[in-house]
Amino acid sequence: MFLAWLAEQATGPDVMVERRVHGLVPLTGHSALTASWMLAEQLGSAARTPGDLIAAMAADRRRTVVVLPDLHHAAAPDAIEELIGALARFKQVRLIVETREVSAGLLALAPAVMDLEAAQWRDEERYAVWAASAPSAESDALPGSKPATPDLDDPSSVCRAEPLQVTALYELSADAHGGVRAAWLRAGGALTRPCPPAERALVLLAALGDDADPRLASELQKLTDGAGWTVHWKRTRGDINPPWPGPALALGIGVGKTSGSVAVIDHQGIVRLIESEDGRAQSRLPQVVPGASAVTFRRDGDMAVLDGRGHLTLQQSPTVPPSTGLSSLLETEAKPLGQLLAAVEESATAVACVGDGLAWGNGAGSVQVAMLDGDMVGVTREALHKGAVTGVTGLELPEGAMLIYSGGQDGRVRVWAPHRAPMTRALRERDCGVTALSAAQTPHGPVLVIGWEDGLVEYSAVEAEPAGRFFRPGAPVRSVAALENGNLIVGTDEMLVCLTPC
Template sequence: MAILGWLRDPRAPRVCVISGDEGCGKSLFLAWLAEQATRPDVVVERRVHGLVPLAGQSALTASWLLAEQLGSAARAPGDLIATVAADRRRTVIVLPDLHHSAAPEAVEELICALARFEQVRLIVETREVSAELSALSPAVMDLRAAQWRDEESYAVWAASAPSPEPDVPSGGQQAAPDLDDPSSVCDIDPVQVTALYELSEESHGGLRAAWLRAGGALTRPCSPAERALMLWAALGDDADPRLADELQALAHSEGWAVRWKRVRGDISPPWPGPALALSIGVCKTSGSVAVLDHQGIVRLVAAGNGEAHGRLPHAVSGATAVAFGRDGDLTVLDGHGRMTLQHSPTAPRFTGIASLLETESKPLEQLVAAVEGSATAVACVGGALAYGDGAGAVRVMMLNGGTIDVAHEALHEGAVTGLAGLELAEGAALVYSGGQDGRVRMWAPGRTPLASALRERNCPVTALSAARTPDGPVLVIGWEDGLVEYSAVEAEPAARFFRPGAPVRSVAALANGDVMVGTDEMLVCLTPS
């Protein structure tokens, strides 16, 4: 088959256009290709990584659906393009029904942008090859031409193949949703809702902004209750106040409630900025959560309601992570893997004569000063300092009298991307690590780590947090595809999940069982219900 030869040929054009009139077999051909590409034993050169039927899709919804299949939480075509550009692995994408898309020109612009990358191969189905596609110098298979048809083989395969969908736009018969009604938009085809919100110039009480903010999480296969929860979390403070109550009622079966939230543009209380990293204050008098933004500024907010508690006086350029120490000070990790120690304004300090006697460096300060090499993740676990590196190793440092004990273990293939821990009896630590390899490992320094991963997905870990709650220890994992996973450590209940819609930058498990999730657009605190 010619298309298989095209996929194997490194010199072939990056784009192959399947064209022809209605009824010429384009849909059957692509159904056959998808069948071949999804077999367990398919060779790498023939594997398809993304398949998005474009009927009824805009460039935005096509990007959302394709991002989901590629393991990303991209929120816009530009985000998808950046994600694909950064991944140098071979990526084959099939896009049927371009001629039935809701915005062919915008979708073609997306196709042209993806075609720039050497690792990408695109198979696009359309009735006629446009000037924009022709400019890509694609391979063209016009199925009206006899050279592409083996009638005898085609007849044998077609007789056993499932009937293809009609060559008409999908979803056209569904009733139009009421864009002001949460129940309606949560229950109707989400692609149709997105298209209508894209075209609308009204706010619809704040539902439009919340829908577009939640992004591709809403177009995934999910229940109306799940969509209601995601919309509830994404509502801005300028939304109709009745919407939160309506969405809460619709989301009651999801097992989560929104305790508080701050989204981009909120004024009262103000949005603290992109939540690149989070850390819970372990100093009992603090009750603060450190929120690190993209400018290296660390703001402090109240764990219970998100109110501002101030900010650290010095920004750290290129900061990537932050960790509260036991005494209330914070360790900030920059993009070069260097740690600095900063004092939290909410932490207690000695006064009077006691302050004059406070001359010795603090335990955390000594541990930070002893760090060697570049770190990629950091966590404070009781009196210990844990950090990971780009080679997948985790080190745990602890003061022992006048010396520093260091435990070391290679736990991941590739960089460590998240660390969390729980303090055990007698000062021992239990450390959880997440990596670029998509694994979450558990390790008690001084002991052999578990041979198998606690969790493993074909998706890197972006954030990790652990806490002791009234119901026992919990672990929260943020994944690169936008999934947040919450589960008990010492029990086997079904895990809880949440998708904010945007890439998950940070998570924080609170001692009362709540969970904070940070993205570039919002900071939301969820409570199990």
């Protein structure tokens, strides 16, 4: 009751910064894994393990207050105590923990202990009235109050069951359960957050490996009715046929001569090309690009890859045959994309080809666009973000005009037309950073896709209100790609999934 009152008083919109509570996780029924998932969601992170959460909070230097009631009712209190001990080491983190017994491990953290049974914290008469009416510890669990145990082999059962219970059972189980267990634990917090069974089925299907029981995919597909998406194709870590292309740190969509190709950058700087229609492998760049973090295509088949130093390198798509004979002799050494890349005189943080132009962002929050005018290159610059630009994309408009979209660490998505003043307000704004952006002209109109740091993917029509379609893969979203047919590709460290809106 006391912590519930504290959280209520400290989470309102007008609460002073010094008194604000940032995270509240009632620990009843939680393991360290599920508590980490819930806390990560509240703190704007997509952490998938206690270790991920610890690393994310270590990197965030902002003051963070977390309230953790009912440690004594947790499913795995010892593991949660280890998590508490790790978080308590950070100077910027304050933890308020409720427990009936203070263990030696908690005492070793030298906490300030408030014993609510001590006389100074209660009115004896009111306490006596409460004690007489309060249920005993033995009666806390009423007969029949425990939810029925779900069938862990049945997708319908686990999608409709209490998700914390399902996660706890899968954590304790040594059985693969046809592949559902691995998919559930891979998808993480996207399954334990409040959502209808159809959305859970969609997330599970996207995370299902090719080693799973082949009947499960069709069963899950039937359960996704009403989720707003269908899974067109998918690849997960460990898939063999077709093979998983590796962590999808960045995606690039082929246009013109490379239409139908998708470039996928992995953690080693390998750039692979796959078919957008079915995810099959096409080819790869012959050379590794160390620290590669972005890739973009120009209509003529040339590519630009952003390396770990912020430099842009010119590449030729291996899916486009090299020119031969007379045409090769007529080619000039200065390719259009090469001329545009030469105009980038700073370390870039994001890049995109838009029509005949090249757009890029830097670590100071500026976005620039380079255009060819004969043999000259003109550059337009606009300061749009506080902090680094983390994503750039654009739409080509009639008569060579364009719209440039940018996302940043500041949690803002801005839109801007070169040579015109940008909109004064952000197109989208949230309390977490943007991880990826993509835009496309589709048969139903232009769409914009945003990947957010907390694991949310937002897909919306450019000309509509902000409300759109959403998807959470359960892992940090590294990359997104809007396709011209209206499909969406989402990349994480664990999977690559192509979704069709429905």
